Amino acid sequence: MAEKKHTLSVLVENTPGALARIAGLFSGRGFNIDSLCVAETLDPTLSHLTLVTRGDELIIEQIIKQLRRLIDVYKVVDVTEEEEFVEREMALIKVRAEKETRAEVLRMCDIFRCKVVDVSPRTYTIEVTGPQSKLQAVIELLKPIGIKEIVRTGLIAMKREKKSV
Amino acid sequence: MTGAQMIVEALKREGVEVIFGYPGGAVIDIYDELYKTPEIKHVLVRHEQGAAHAADGYARSTGKVGVCLVTSGPGATNTVTGIATAYMDSIPVVILTGQVPTRLIGNDAFQEVDITGITRPCTKHNFLVKRTEDLPWVLKAAFHIARTGRPGPVLVDLPKDVQQGKAEFHWPEEIRLRSYQPVYDPHPRQVERAYRLLESSTRPVVLVGGGVIASGAHEELLELAERLHLPVTMTLMGLGGFPGTHPQSLGMLGMHGTYYANMAVANSDLILAVGARFDDRVTGKVDAFAPMAKIIHIDIDPTSIQKNVRVDVPIVGDCKRALEKLLQIVKEVGRPEKIWREQFKDWWEQIEIWKKRYPLTYKQDPEYIKPQFVIEKLYELTRGEAIVATEVGQNQMWTAQYYKFDRPRTLITSGGLGTMGFGFPAAIGAQMGNPGKLVIDVAGDGSIQMNIQEMATAMEQGLPIKVIILNNGYLGMVRQWQELFYERRYSAVKFQVLPDFVKLAEAYGALGLRATRPEEVEPVLKQALESDRLTLVDIHIAPEEGVFPMVPAGRATTEMILV
Numbered sequence: 001m002a003e004k005k006h007t008l009s010v011l012v013e014n015t016p017g018a019l020a021r022i023a024g025l026f027s028g029r030g031f032n033i034d035s036l037c038v039a040e041t042l043d044p045t046l047s048h049l050t051l052v053t054r055g056d057e058l059i060i061e062q063i064i065k066q067l068r069r070l071i072d073v074y075k076v077v078d079v080t081e082e083e084e085f086v087e088r089e090m091a092l093i094k095v096r097a098e099k100e101t102r103a104e105v106l107r108m109c110d111i112f113r114c115k116v117v118d119v120s121p122r123t124y125t126i127e128v129t130g131p132q133s134k135l136q137a138v139i140e141l142l143k144p145i146g147i148k149e150i151v152r153t154g155l156i157a158m159k160r161e162k163k164s165v
Numbered sequence: 166m167t168g169a170q171m172i173v174e175a176l177k178r179e180g181v182e183v184i185f186g187y188p189g190g191a192v193i194d195i196y197d198e199l200y201k202t203p204e205i206k207h208v209l210v211r212h213e214q215g216a217a218h219a220a221d222g223y224a225r226s227t228g229k230v231g232v233c234l235v236t237s238g239p240g241a242t243n244t245v246t247g248i249a250t251a252y253m254d255s256i257p258v259v260i261l262t263g264q265v266p267t268r269l270i271g272n273d274a275f276q277e278v279d280i281t282g283i284t285r286p287c288t289k290h291n292f293l294v295k296r297t298e299d300l301p302w303v304l305k306a307a308f309h310i311a312r313t314g315r316p317g318p319v320l321v322d323l324p325k326d327v328q329q330g331k332a333e334f335h336w337p338e339e340i341r342l343r344s345y346q347p348v349y350d351p352h353p354r355q356v357e358r359a360y361r362l363l364e365s366s367t368r369p370v371v372l373v374g375g376g377v378i379a380s381g382a383h384e385e386l387l388e389l390a391e392r393l394h395l396p397v398t399m400t401l402m403g404l405g406g407f408p409g410t411h412p413q414s415l416g417m418l419g420m421h422g423t424y425y426a427n428m429a430v431a432n433s434d435l436i437l438a439v440g441a442r443f444d445d446r447v448t449g450k451v452d453a454f455a456p457m458a459k460i461i462h463i464d465i466d467p468t469s470i471q472k473n474v475r476v477d478v479p480i481v482g483d484c485k486r487a488l489e490k491l492l493q494i495v496k497e498v499g500r501p502e503k504i505w506r507e508q509f510k511d512w513w514e515q516i517e518i519w520k521k522r523y524p525l526t527y528k529q530d531p532e533y534i535k536p537q538f539v540i541e542k543l544y545e546l547t548r549g550e551a552i553v554a555t556e557v558g559q560n561q562m563w564t565a566q567y568y569k570f571d572r573p574r575t576l577i578t579s580g581g582l583g584t585m586g587f588g589f590p591a592a593i594g595a596q597m598g599n600p601g602k603l604v605i606d607v608a609g610d611g612s613i614q615m616n617i618q619e620m621a622t623a624m625e626q627g628l629p630i631k632v633i634i635l636n637n638g639y640l641g642m643v644r645q646w647q648e649l650f651y652e653r654r655y656s657a658v659k660f661q662v663l664p665d666f667v668k669l670a671e672a673y674g675a676l677g678l679r680a681t682r683p684e685e686v687e688p689v690l691k692q693a694l695e696s697d698r699l700t701l702v703d704i705h706i707a708p709e710e711g712v713f714p715m716v717p718a719g720r721a722t723t724e725m726i727l728v
Contacts, residue, residue, distance in 0.1 A: 013344055017293070021285055028286045058471065065468040071290040071310060074344040 001056035004080075005034070007087065007157045010049040010067060011075040014040060018047065018072040025070065031055065031063050035089075035154030046074060050156045077159070084160040090129045090153045092117070093139065096146030097124040105145060112138050123148060168297040168328040169194035172261070173202050175304035178336055181205055181232050183223065183597050185216040189236020191263025191276060194328040208597060208626060211618040213240050215590035217247020218616070220258045222591025225577045226552055227598040228381070230257045230311050237263040238276030241322075242283065246584060248318045249287040253581025254402060255379055257316035259307050260288075266326040267295055281322050289317030297330035302337055309340050314347030315466040316379055347465060351482030356490045358478045359437070359461045360498070363393065366435035366459075368512045371395050372418070372447075375402030375580065376440015376464060376484045378573040383407065385488035386439060392495060393505045396516055398426040400441050401565055402580040409569035410549070415516070416525065419447040420716045421562045424523035427714075427722040429516055433458045440464060440484040443473040444581070445718075453721035463487045523714070523727055525566055533707035534683050536560070536635045540567035542686055543605070543633065546694055551603040552577060554592040556612030557585045558642035560635045562712040564607045586615025589632060593619060596628045603631070603694070610636040610663055620673040623699045631693050632701045634666055637708045645711045649726070670701035681705045 012018045019038060026033050034052040041048045053063060060078065067076045079085045097105050105124050109116060112134065118125035128138050132155060139150065166174070172195055176184070183206040188196045199207055210216040213235045220231030231251075235244055241262040251258045265274040281291045290310050292303050300323075307319040363369060377386055383406050390397050390413055397407045398415040407414055418426040430436065436458045441447070448454040451473060461478040462470045470479045480487050527537040540563050543551075549569055554577040555561040561578055570576045577595050579587040592606040606613075613634055623630055640658040647655050670677030676696050680689040686704065693700045714725040 017281060017285070017291075020282070024285050062468065062472060069466065069468050071342070071345045 001058065003054050003056055004060070005052060005054050006060050007079040007085075007155060008051045008053065008064065008067070009077045009079050009157060010051060010073060011041070012047050012049055013072040013074065014045050014047045015072060019049075021070050021072060022049065022051075022067065025066055026053075029062075029066065031059065037154040037156050050154070052155050079157045079159060082159045085157050086160060087131050087155055087157045088129060089132055089135055089155045090127065091135050091139070092151045093126045093128065093142060093147055094123050094149040095126060095142050096122065096148060098122060101145050105142070108138070108141055114138065166331065166334045167194070168300055168323070168330050168332070169198045171297070171300045171332070171334050172304065172323065172328065173198040173205070174334060175301055175336070176205060176232065177202070179230070179304070179308045181230075183208060184232045184234050185210055185219040185223070185594065186234035187213050187216055187236065187240060189240045189263060189276070191237035191240075191265060191325050192234060192261075192323070192328075194325070195234065195261070195263070195323070206597075208593070208622065210590070210622050212616065213243035214247050214586070215593070215616050215619045215622065217244040217258070217260065218250065218584075218587050218590035219594035219597070220260070221247060221251045221256050222554060222577050222594030223598040224251070224256050224258055224594070225591070226574050226595035228574060229598070230259055230308055231594060232259050232261070234261045235263070236276065237265055237280075238278045240276075241278055241280040245283060245287065248284055248320065250579050250582045250584045250587055251318040252287045252289065254375060254579065255316050256318065257311040258318040259311050260318060260320040262320060262322050264293070264322045264324040267324045268326070270324065280320065284320050287318075288320050289315075291320040291322065293322040294324065294327050296332075297327050298332035300327070300332075301335055302340075305337050305340050306342065309342075310345065314345070348481050349465070349483040349486055351463070351480045351487040351490055353490065355478055355480045356487060357494060359480060360491060360494045362435055362459055362461060362478060363437070364500070367508060368433045369395055369435040369437065369509065370415075370429050370433040371397040371407075372430070372436050372438040372441050373397060373399040373403035373406045374439065374441025375400065375406075377403055377406035380440065380465070380484040381573070382439065382485035382488050383573045385485055385492060387411075389488055389492055389495065392492075392502060394502070394509055394513075395437070396429055396513070398422070398430060400444070400447050400580070401578060403441060404565060404576045405570035405573045408571040410571055417565050419722065420449070420718070421566065421712050421714065422722075423525050423566075424714050424725060424727060425516055425519035427716070427725060428519045430455050430458075431721070431723045432515070436460045438462045439488065442469040445473070448473060449716050449722040449724075450720055453723070529683075530707060531683065534680060534686055534704060536563045536637075536706045536710055537567050538683065539633065539635060539686055539690075539704055539706065540564055540607070542690055543607075544568045546687075546690055547603060547605070551575070551605045552595050552599060554578065554588040554595060554604070554606045556588040556606070556608045557583045558609050558612060558640070559645065559712050560607050560609040560612070562642075563635070566712075585612035589613060590616050590619045592630045592632075593623050593626070593628060596630055597626065604628075606630060606632045608632055608634045609641060610634055610638060610660065611640045614664075617669070620670070620675060620699065620701075624674050628699060629697050630699055631696070632699075633690075633693070634701065634703050635706050636663070636666070636703050637706050637710065638663060639708060642712070644709070648709070648711070649715075650717065666701055666703035670699075673699070675699035675701055677701050677703070679703045679705070
């Protein structure tokens with residue numbers, strides 16, 4: 001069976017140890033985590049967690065069931081299985097910006113609608129937001145110029161509302 | 166009310182009658198309250214592992230939640246094997262551990278250990294209580310989680326200042342956890358599909374697991390099996406879930422299962438699995454497991470379904486309710502019993518051929534005592550009415566094969582984790598929960614030494630447990646593997662020194678007996694069964710006797726070594 005990337009949206013009780021239980025579940029049962037993003041929801045007693053993982057159908061089924069089995073987990077949705085969803089990730093990229101490349105970097109920012117959030121004599125720090133494909137494209141284009149450092153948030157995702165009336 | 170008072174009050178309200186424990190600095194306040202609470206019996210063990218196993222044995226034999234109380238640090242870590250044992254077999258236990266005061270947590274304080282961290286992967290859930298006022302709710306939740314859904318151990322870590330703090334006691338009569346809502350009622354359409362599969366099958370087998378015992382579904386199972394005339398096989402954990410003496414019983418399946426049970430499963434066209442989880446000891450090589458069979462799988466835990474084998478009809482729910490529903494359909498459709506019998510006639514004929522070809526058997530010996538013979542005699546003399554705990558290894562498998570368990574909660578054994586040293590403390594728990602009944606621990610000379618210190622506990626409580634040591638001077642199961650698969654290189658399995666078990670028994674004030682020849686077995690067992698105090702029987706068995714049939718690990722269940 002083909003391995004596929006899945007984005008899981010998980011609501012958990014905002015209690016100490018909940019995140020450790022989830023991380024422990026993945027390491028203990030040999031599942032992969034590509035990225036993990038956690039923050040409070042509108043309801044402060046619940047945290048929202050977006051988790052990107054990989055596996056064939058049976059593994060993903062096990063992962064979802066095992067997550068649901070944790071007492072602290074309130075809800076698990078496989079966003080990848082939803083018809084339409086929005087995915088976003090943000091990266092901060094510190095890129096070398098010498099005299100001869102400064103203009104090039106800015107032009108790239110413009111094309112990809114990135115923001116320059118910090119400037120030093122020899123670097124720009126760029127904020128880029130979008131689906132992972134866009135982040136990947138920006139990174140690939142900036143690499144030849146010289147990336148000094150990257151920090152990425154990991155993916156977050158949300159199901160789209162139905163648009164029909 | 167102080168926290169310690171609240172804890173004891175909560176235990177009372179949960180109906181706790183007995184606690185197995187060991188005191189220490191971090192739980193003195195709770196022990197001080199227990200001192201004033203005669204209605205809760207405290208059993209002082211000799212090692213905290215014994216407390217955890219005893220609470221487990223109490224739970225397995227009574228169906229109630231077992232409770233264990235220990236101090237922080239080493240007290241807590243000593244229970245971990247017991248917790249993992251209960252977790253693997255889905256046994257409801259609540260473990261209360263003391264903890265250093267909250268302000269010292271994370272400080273590497275004296276006898277501090279992160280027990281919630283350590284036990285996270287081997288508990289159903291655990292709690293670290295940080296405020297005294299949270300105690301009633303947390304304890305209520307702990308018992309609720311332990312006994313509902315797929316049962317399991319729940320640990321509650323209790324810092325000393327939380328025990329000493331004061332707050333008002335608000336007991337929640339009902340508890341509802343939004344994130345924990347186990348599904349009990351099966352999906353009706355799935356049960357209908359299951360029924361249709363049964364109707365169209367010609368070679369069905371019912372596979373009974375521990376879930377039948379946990380949910381108390383044995384009566385429904387018996388009714389269904391008899392009405393439809395289905396062959397029934399059991400996992401180790403399922404023994405007693407269906408009467409072992411019933412003509413439709415094929416006995417245990419799997420690595421040391423009967424030839425006919427494994428052959429029936431391998432050749433079946435339909436498996437109705439009830440509360441079993443298709444463990445590797447049951448399936449053997451998974452790819453070769455029951456290749457022609459469709460599988461109906463009833464389990465309360467969705468993660469068990471489709472984990473190891475593909476399932477055609479998953480039924481998530483309580484085994485008892487699912488079987489009730491299935492029986493209801495059987496009755497509504499009202500197919501005459503004759504038709505069912507007719508449908509499975511050829512299948513039963515085939516099974517009878519397998520039964521005759523390789524029955525469960527062993528060779529008697531005029532000189533050496535055969536362990537199988539000991540278990541058969543034990544079965545005969547107790548008329549199958551004892552609660553039998555086992556240790557782990559050959560003693561466990563011989564007991565599973567030759568003691569015919571007719572009723573649920575009469576075999577107390579560590580199935581999933583395979584914990585040596587489990588049986589004796591578990592027998593203590595079982596005897597505490599079943600004061601009038603005969604409780605036996607079948608042991609090996611290896612495993613009995615793993616928790617032998619609990620003899621003092623059993624003596625102190627006046628428990629007339631009978632410990633039958635099948636003494637071959639070896640760690641027999643490992644020796645058997647070395648004999649069969651490692652060209653008899655007996656590495657580290659021969660004990661150069663064994664205690665004199667008779668004298669050891671006497672040293673504790675117990676009765677010690679010994680049998681070294683076949684003709685001594687019956688009189689010695691009789692004498693043991695008549696004894697009214699703790700009795701240790703040292704039976705010297707044929708040293709190199711093996712457990713057969715055997716499916717080598719990782720092989721198809723049809724590739725049995727029969728001997």
